[in-house]
Amino acid sequence: MAARRPARLTRRQGLRLGLALPLVAARPAAPVVEVADGVFVLPGVDEEASAENLDAIANTGFILGAEAVAVVDPGGSLAHGQRLRAAVAAVTRRPIRHLILTHAHPDHVMGAAAFAECGAEVIGHARLPLALAQRGPYDLRMLERAMGAAAVGSGALAPTRLVQDRLSLDLGGREVLLQAHPPAHTDQDLTVLDAATRSLWTGDLLFIDRIPALEGSLLGWLAVLERLRAMPAARAVPGHGPPAAVWLEAAEALTRYLVALRDGTRAALRAGIGIAEAPGRVAVAESRAWRLAEAYHGRNVTAAYRELEWE
Ligand SMILES: [Zn+2]
Numbered sequence: 001m002a003a004r005r006p007a008r009l010t011r012r013q014g015l016r017l018g019l020a021l022p023l024v025a026a027r028p029a030a031p032v033v034e035v036a037d038g039v040f041v042l043p044g045v046d047e048e049a050s051a052e053n054l055d056a057i058a059n060t061g062f063i064l065g066a067e068a069v070a071v072v073d074p075g076g077s078l079a080h081g082q083r084l085r086a087a088v089a090a091v092t093r094r095p096i097r098h099l100i101l102t103h104a105h106p107d108h109v110m111g112a113a114a115f116a117e118c119g120a121e122v123i124g125h126a127r128l129p130l131a132l133a134q135r136g137p138y139d140l141r142m143l144e145r146a147m148g149a150a151a152v153g154s155g156a157l158a159p160t161r162l163v164q165d166r167l168s169l170d171l172g173g174r175e176v177l178l179q180a181h182p183p184a185h186t187d188q189d190l191t192v193l194d195a196a197t198r199s200l201w202t203g204d205l206l207f208i209d210r211i212p213a214l215e216g217s218l219l220g221w222l223a224v225l226e227r228l229r230a231m232p233a234a235r236a237v238p239g240h241g242p243p244a245a246v247w248l249e250a251a252e253a254l255t256r257y258l259v260a261l262r263d264g265t266r267a268a269l270r271a272g273i274g275i276a277e278a279p280g281r282v283a284v285a286e287s288r289a290w291r292l293a294e295a296y297h298g299r300n301v302t303a304a305y306r307e308l309e310w311e
Contacts, residue, residue: 030056032087035237035244036197038064038174040091042075042084043243046210046291049076049107049146055154056080058107058204058239062088063194065171068097071120072192072201072237074111077143078153081114096120098169100178101159102203102239103186104131106139109156116157123167124159125180125188132156163190179231181205183216184224185239193231200233200247207254208241211290214261214300218307222258225251253289260286265304266311275305 033041041061049055055076062071062084069088074081088096099115101124102108109132112122136156143151161167167178177193185204192201204213205224214221229248236247264282273281279298282305287297 032061032091033243036194036199036235039194039197039199039237039244040064040087041237041243042080042087044075044107044240046240048292048295049143051147051150054079054083054150055107055110055143055147056083058105059237059241059243060084060108060111061201061237061243062096063171063174063176063192063199064092064094065174065176067094067172069094070098070100070169070171070176070192071096071115072100073102073108073203073239074099074115076107076110076154077147077151078111078113078155079150081111081154084111085114085118097171098123098176099157100124100190100192101128101156102190102192102201103188104128104135104156105186105204106143108203108239110139110143110151110154112157113153113155121161122157122159123161123163123178123190125190126162126164127188128159128162128190131186131188132158181224181227182220184221185212185214186216189216189224191228191231193233198232198234199237199244200228200231200235201237202228202239204239206236206238206241206251207290208238208245208250209291210240211287211293211296212254212257212300213296214258214303218258218262218265218304222255222262225255225258257283257286257290261300261304262308265301265308269305269309275302275309278302278305 044058060073060075099120163180169176175195181189233247236250260283279301282301287293
């Protein structure tokens with residue numbers, strides 16, 4: 001099947017939709033952090049997307065090689081993507097050859113439009129094109145609702161190179177290893193390991209502080225975390241949370257939450273608790289340790305219930 005071009009909001013569409021100018025000015029960008037030699041992160045904020053934060057809510061960044069740059073996730077809006085491009089330009093004149101999309105969620109991909117003219121190949125999981133085609137138009141409408149006119153120009157780019165299993169990139173004496181995973185956070189999760197510094201970009205397979213969002217498979221996510229534990233990594237760059245954290249410790253809280261979700265949902269199913277009641281009964285205490293739990297925990301329980309009721 002030919003890949004469909006992901007949706008992108010044009011200025012004309014924005015005007016037709018009558019998008020209002022944002023009432024609040026965008027906040028100044030957080031400074032870029034070099035978490036390891038040549039590994040740069042623009043930290044995201046633990047908030048929902050807004051005109052003020054420019055949907056810069058996920059960690060994004062880049063890896064600098066002797067010959068080229070690989071960007072990992074362009075962020076949630078055109079404006080954020082432009083910030084990231086400027087952050088690269090402030091560090092190096094080497095070309096951005098690879099734009100890696102860790103999965104299809106809008107806070108990770110909508111800034112890709114800022115990289116449309118830079119000549120980089122766009123790399124994603126083999127299932128990414130379908131996910132972008134299916135959810136792109138809806139995600140853009142939600143971004144417009146959250147950001148107003150500040151969303152204009154935002155959009156993902158169609159991948160030009162797909163990862164079925166593994167892919168190695170050479171940035172000039174610097175190897176970057178991409179791994180495609182079975183369904184976990186989503187069904188198109190891709191991780192990026194910088195071999196030189198043993199830094200593992202997890203995408204949203206790792207959340208710290210901000211409550212995880214379950215979309216792919218709860219049992220699959222726990223299995224993928226096991227697999228990630230075997231990777232030769234010293235630090236993780238999580239999709240949400242601090243710009244970097246000590247690996248494996250960084251995955252402990254997430255694993256505890258997912259196990260509580262699994263065991264609590266199984267217990268609810270055994271007790272005959274219905275899907276409508278389950279969010280108020282399953283892993284409620286564990287959810288309180290996370291930011292934005294009120295927005296996502298109930299959805300996570302519902303997703304877990306739908307998955308585990310067929311066991
Ligand atoms: Zn995500």
